[in-house]
Amino acid sequence: MIRGLFIGRFQPPHWGHVWAIKAILSEVDELIVVIGSAQFNYIEKDPFTVGERIWMLREGLKEGEVDLGRVIIVPIPNIENNAAWLSYIKSYLPPFQVAYTGNPFVAMLLREGGVEVRQQPMYDRDRYVSTRIREMMIKGDQSWRGLVPASVARIIDEVKGVERLRVIMSGEAEPHKW
Template sequence: MVYRGLFVGRFQPLHWGHIEVIRWALERVDELIIAIGSAQESHTVKNPFTAGERIEMVRLGLRDAGISADKVYIVPILDIEMNHVWPRYVELMVPRFSVVVARNPLVVRLFEEYGYKVLEPPAFSRSEYSATHIRELMLRGDNSWRNLVPPSVARFIDEIKGVDRLRAIASHD
């Protein structure tokens, strides 16, 4: 069996920290499943982008980073309201995997309870590379967010008018 890893994230938006985790994981596994979590969520301040948009961002970011998509699966995963069974649900929705790549304490705990080994990647400038921070910069009109995401992802967000969407959503909250 291929030694395959699972990396779950919301990617709202994909940033260089995510890319570094993906690169780190691919040094340790043969293939990597990138699970787009909360796939049903979009058009909120916390989750402004659709699952399809996030899949495109991941593909664009991989290309910008020179990471081959040949060893990567990108799978959207809907939320369920039962944390304890969530790992089993994920197993049903993605190809088989041997190990989980995670720093999120809940994700780590849930998959360890189901017997999975969890590889914890380094933080990779977590204070700078945070999707929450990037969305806050977008809301403030601070274009420095563009340096925190791959160039193709910034262009994609421009094409879909993602910053305008985020600001419009925030103004109605």
């Protein structure tokens, strides 16, 4: 059995993620999907909580007709020590034989640790980018909804994600002081 690894922040999950996961599953028996930066939320780059991202990703994959019986979703917080990063993430995961990434730095760290790395499939990368989708939400451009599964858009609406992003970007967001 070949188990693969795919890492992302999924802020939010979009059709490019779903299609990449489907393509990777055509090459491996099982896929570990790591939701990275698990500890970050309510900030510009990472507005959604890890629980929201797990929920969105599962629903988006179901909508994309991905066999969830072949997918393991694992949230992992970041660490600052890049040299120790691979050992750190391995401690959270079942064994895997191959990793998929489009990030050259992540690929370097994986290869230095002896992991086979393959380029993840990229689908219309100029269009399917979470940063761009968040920017569209902030600007009120409703076409962001076509870039994510409908289930993801419903969850974003339910958690008031667009309003959250606008408050975060307004500069008036300040953590509660105890």
